Amino acid sequence: MPPVMTTMPHSNHKKILMIIGLFYPAVGGAERECQKLSKKLQEQGYSVSVLTQYRDALPAYEVIDDIPVYRKLRGWHLYEITYMISVLIFLFRHRKHFDVLCCFGLYLFTAPAILFGRVTGKKVLFRLEGAGELGDFGSISQLALRNVILRCAPWADGIIAISSEIEQKLMSNGFPRRKIHRIPNSVDTTIFFPRSPASRESAPIISYIGRLSREKGPDTLLKAINLLQGRVSHFKVFIVGDGELRPMLQNMVCEYGLKDSIHFTGSVPNVADYYQQSRVVVMPSYSEGMPLVLLEAMACGVPVIASRVGGILDVMGLPDQAAPEPEGYWISERGLLVTPGNEDALAAALYRLLTDQQLQERVSQNALAHIRAGYTLEQVIKNYMGLFTVRNPRQPE
Secondary structure: OOOOOOOOOOOOOOEEEEEEOOOOOOOOHHHHHHHHHHHHHHHOOOEEEEEEEOOOOOOOEEEEOOEEEEEEEOOOOOHHHHHHHHHHHHHHHOHHHOOEEEEEOOOOOHHHHHHHHHHHOOEEEEEEOOOOOOOHHHHHOOOOOHHHHHHHHHHOOEEEEOOHHHHHHHHHOOOOHHHEEEOOOOEOOOOOOOOOHHHOOOOOEEEEEOOOOHHHOHHHHHHHHHHHOOOOOOOEEEEEEOOOOHHHHHHHHHHHOOOOOEEEEEOOOOOHHHHHOOOEEEEOOOOOOOOHHHHHHHHOOOOEEEEOOOOHHHHHOOEOOOOOOOOOOEEEOOEEEEOOOOHHHHHHHHHHHHHOHHHHHHHHHHHHHHHHHHOEHHHHHHHHHHHHHOOOOOOOO
């Protein structure tokens, strides 16, 4: 039997329970952000625990980065109903050991958490991870109990929108504006920071960092690199990450004759080195919330070429002009933007950045200053702490 949650917080700090579908060793953006925020809150004197789904081959209880992790959520017959019941069972059993619940995503665990909060007076917050077809509303549209989730969700005490697109999606779905709080994802600038350009290799390095999945568009990058052949010499491309598209991508590399230029690293424990040695980082995604890869690359002072989707525009800024450059890309204050799936425009944007040193320096300096002004882990954690410490009007003094 795992121990009961007994970590004692500082007397002025609350006890926080994070609820998320997956947690480490899953390493998606939401999972990484949850782990990072939990660890930082622990350092600030809070008591933080994580409740997540049961997974075969992983323990039902363990401590990760000093954070107690309970893998207790699971469904059996009538999966969605019993999944919700498993949430309620855990919350009522451990109700004395947390004051605030923070749900990462709008999912089956969100509704029972909110109902539990209504009964017990506990504060309940949730944050949305995306607004498009692959975002939270799109994901729950396939669930039989989606209407239960949508009916309960506005009753939360606070709703965190990580991008303006998500904020607009919430308001268009009737969520009260007074409950919506804009808090972006964060970047730990003690890990992700610029290195001297003199430490980089002479050959320009182009990096893709992320899952090798269709919504991330890595095949668009390879098509663009193929178009770049003969225009830029001696470049290297690092594909950092893994996923279901890797065999297909490796076949494309062979087909294009790029085996000497493109290197697949698989998943790596320390991605900071890859950012810091890159001349440009490419994000050809079809859908994004607020990608950590973007924040991390910008914090390392590396120019980024990214798709015009999701929270990317919040971070990179609007293009300097409404119409694209003749080659099909846009130049914004803090990077270059392309339409998803447009390999011609992506190839042209890569050529422009790799051959225009003044543009490289301008967008990278602007990007670094922008990250330091509002996206550091220290700044973002203060916003969460503010939400945690505001008194819940339903809870007695």
